[in-house]
Amino acid sequence: MDDQNKNLILATALSFLVILVWFVLFPPEEPVTDPNAPVVEETDTARALPPAQGGDPAAPVATAEGPREDVEAEAPRVAVETPSLSGSISLLGGRIDTLALRDYQEEIAPGSPNVQLLSPLGSANPYYALFGWAPGGALGFEDVPGANTLWQVEGNDTLTPETPVTLVWDNDAGLTFRRTISIDDEYLFTVEQSVENATGEPVRVAPYGIVARQGEPDTTGFFILHEGVVRMSDGELEEIDYDDMPELEADERWGPNADVIPVTENGWLGFTDKYWMTTLIPEPGQGFLSVAQYVPGRDAYQTESRLPTLEVAPGEIASSTQLLFAGAKEWETIREYQNDRGIAGFIDSIDWGWFFFLTKPIFAVLHWLNGLIGNMGWSIIVLTLMIKALLFPLAYKSYVSMAKMKELQPEMEKIKEKAGDDRQKLQQEMMGLYKKEKVNPASGCLPILLQIPIFFSLYKVIFVTIELRHAPWIGWIRDLSAPDPSSILNLFGLLPYAAPSPDSFLAIISLGILPILLGISMWLQQKLNPAPTDPTQAMVFAWMPWVFMFMLGQFASGLVLYWIANNTITFIQQYAIMRSQGYKPDLFGNIMRSFQRKKPQEK
Numbered sequence: 001m002d003d004q005n006k007n008l009i010l011a012t013a014l015s016f017l018v019i020l021v022w023f024v025l026f027p028p029e030e031p032v033t034d035p036n037a038p039v040v041e042e043t044d045t046a047r048a049l050p051p052a053q054g055g056d057p058a059a060p061v062a063t064a065e066g067p068r069e070d071v072e073a074e075a076p077r078v079a080v081e082t083p084s085l086s087g088s089i090s091l092l093g094g095r096i097d098t099l100a101l102r103d104y105q106e107e108i109a110p111g112s113p114n115v116q117l118l119s120p121l122g123s124a125n126p127y128y129a130l131f132g133w134a135p136g137g138a139l140g141f142e143d144v145p146g147a148n149t150l151w152q153v154e155g156n157d158t159l160t161p162e163t164p165v166t167l168v169w170d171n172d173a174g175l176t177f178r179r180t181i182s183i184d185d186e187y188l189f190t191v192e193q194s195v196e197n198a199t200g201e202p203v204r205v206a207p208y209g210i211v212a213r214q215g216e217p218d219t220t221g222f223f224i225l226h227e228g229v230v231r232m233s234d235g236e237l238e239e240i241d242y243d244d245m246p247e248l249e250a251d252e253r254w255g256p257n258a259d260v261i262p263v264t265e266n267g268w269l270g271f272t273d274k275y276w277m278t279t280l281i282p283e284p285g286q287g288f289l290s291v292a293q294y295v296p297g298r299d300a301y302q303t304e305s306r307l308p309t310l311e312v313a314p315g316e317i318a319s320s321t322q323l324l325f326a327g328a329k330e331w332e333t334i335r336e337y338q339n340d341r342g343i344a345g346f347i348d349s350i351d352w353g354w355f356f357f358l359t360k361p362i363f364a365v366l367h368w369l370n371g372l373i374g375n376m377g378w379s380i381i382v383l384t385l386m387i388k389a390l391l392f393p394l395a396y397k398s399y400v401s402m403a404k405m406k407e408l409q410p411e412m413e414k415i416k417e418k419a420g421d422d423r424q425k426l427q428q429e430m431m432g433l434y435k436k437e438k439v440n441p442a443s444g445c446l447p448i449l450l451q452i453p454i455f456f457s458l459y460k461v462i463f464v465t466i467e468l469r470h471a472p473w474i475g476w477i478r479d480l481s482a483p484d485p486s487s488i489l490n491l492f493g494l495l496p497y498a499a500p501s502p503d504s505f506l507a508i509i510s511l512g513i514l515p516i517l518l519g520i521s522m523w524l525q526q527k528l529n530p531a532p533t534d535p536t537q538a539m540v541f542a543w544m545p546w547v548f549m550f551m552l553g554q555f556a557s558g559l560v561l562y563w564i565a566n567n568t569i570t571f572i573q574q575y576a577i578m579r580s581q582g583y584k585p586d587l588f589g590n591i592m593r594s595f596q597r598k599k600p601q602e603k
Contacts, residue, residue: 075150078165079158083185084327089159090120093147094167094179096189097121097128099326101276108470108478117276117326125215127271129278129324131179131191136204136309144205145169145177154178161185174199187327188337194319197312206309207320209280211270212302217242220274225351225464229292229303230277231269232345233261239351245294245301257294263287266344269303272329275466277349280305281323284342328466331367351464358457363465370467376480377473380558384565387454392573394450399577404439451566462558473561477514480558484512511553514560519549521567528574 075092080099087099099118106112119127133144145151151167159165164182171177176196183189193207219227219242229240240248240259250256261267263282269290270279282288282305291304305322312318325337329350338346352359365386369379388395411433419426433439462468468481476486486492487510522545552560 078153081158081160082183084187091151093130093149094151095128095130101328104328125217127213130210131193133205133207136206139203143171143173159183186333187325189324191324192319192321194317195312196317197314200314203312204309207307209305209322210302211278211280213271214300225274227273230272230349231290233263233267233290234265237348240292242301248294256296259292261290263290268343272349275329275469277329279325281325281343282307283321330466353460355453355457358453359460362457363461376468376471377561380562381565384562388569391450395573396577399574400581401439408437458562459559462556468558477557481556483554484514484557486512514557515549515553518552518560518564519545521564522548525567525571
């Protein structure tokens with residue numbers, strides 16, 4: 001591999017980065033919408049739920065009291081109060097449908113409201129969880145509680161980690177249904193459903209849980225991030241984007257646009273956003289049907305866990321338990337649920353991406369460093385030092401090779417002049433020179449190639465993990481997941497007007513302090529590398545730092561901080577190694593003579 005091929009590899013890698021930057025600055029819009037309650041099919045003898053039972057968030061359902069939205073607004077509620085959550089449960093249907101996250105605000109600004117995760121019917125975007133029973137055998141839908149059933153509270157009327165609540169409904173035909181809901185200090189609900197049979201005849205019912213959405217969710221809509229259905233089925237992770245759900249194939253028992261997976265032992269499913277998630281989790285070891293479905297004509301999306309049908313003998317009580325996660329995708333919390341509650345593969349509900357084998361350990365180390373240091377910005381810098389230390393043996397060979405390549409440039413120019421247009425002779429002469437001087441031109445490419453997946457992995461970590469959301473570093477950097485808010489257009493706050501909005505066309509030239517430092521660090525690092533002999537390549541590489549300075553100006557501050565730290569450490573390493581090899585870098589001299597061979601001391 002000659003010098004030109006090496007530069008070609010580098011240019012290709014940089015072009016790949018440019019493509020990523022383009023999508024970051026101009027991300028495709030990703031429409032999304034969501035549902036309500038179930039449209040389930042028969043499991044054994046348990047029948048499908050009709051619209052009035054399962055509920056249709058898109059269209060009001062007439063009841064004896066009036067349209068569902070009006071009834072819902074007047075329905076009594078049970079309060080939910082925990083250290084992490086606040087909200088309520090509607091006794092109409094027993095839906096968990098109002099939930100806010102106490103520890104997370106919409107914006108950094110003081111007074112910003114808490115993030116609202118779940119919303120009831122009648123709101124702009126209904127999003128809730130519903131549990132119930134599907135009838136089987138001789139039972140009809142009027143014999144089991146549905147979405148319009150008005151439950152009664154039995155005992156305590158406020159759900160806290162110390163006080164579960166129990167809802168009860170009697171069908172006046174010998175069946176009494178109870179639902180006991182408990183919650184921990186974080187985001188995990190436990191929903192135990194039971195039915196007591198006093199009819200004198202055996203009955204068959206199938207318990208289910210549903211997470212439903214209605215209307216278009218407010219999503220990031222960026223191609224590297226999954227938002228939509230996420231589910232684990234016996235160790236197999238599946239992700240379905242919202243816009244792919246209408247394209248789901250029909251299931252002969254569940255109808256059109258339904259994806260049904262029989263789960264043997266362990267699984268979970270629900271909807272995931274960038275930072276938040278609502279997930280149904282049947283008890284570990286419990287088999288069930290995992291259903292992701294789009295309801296045509298109603299712009300409705302839903303996930304359902306249908307458990308096996310239970311036969312309840314006369315005088316007996318049958319029960320079924322499911323878990324519901326509704327909250328923030330905190331790595332430590334989710335990992336604890338996976339390890340302590342036996343929820344298999346739950347950590348994969350975080351979108352680790354294709355490079356999961358890198359993103360997972362990178363985040364684990366970053367989280368550990370943050371625990372020691374207490375600041376994500378400094379943790380990113382320390383993580384960069386650790387990564388550079390791991391790659392140093394390769395980097396050392398690369399920098400030594402670059403120094404030798406620079407020394408050989410005058411001889412290489414002579415060979416090119418001598419060979420003229422004879423490419424074969426040029427290659428032979430070049431290879432002979434490399435062999436004679438024991439130089440490997442390809443050795444400089446390996447560290448660059450290794451750096452690319454590490455860069456993308458860290459970008460993924462910073463982009464998707466909630467631990468970087470609203471995480472401050474120093475001074476003006478109060479959110480490492482957002483672009484640098486400072487701007488050269490107002491002299492970094494010295495002039496009495498605000499910086500342009502990120503949505504403004506001026507945003508791309510509204511450079512902050514970090515992007516400018518990034519451009520300078522790239523330029524300094526470039527000055528240490530052998531300049532391409534081709535004038536066009538030399539011009540492209542000369543402009544590259546400044547192009548990237550503008551293009552990466554709207555990247556997350558945490559990623560820009562990583563790149564600045566990486567460039568700075570690389571520059572220090574390369575400068576020191578080249579000095580140790582007898583070369584004195586001339587940073588501000590002509591690019592074509594950026595290294596000068598030291599004269600050997602006379603004896």
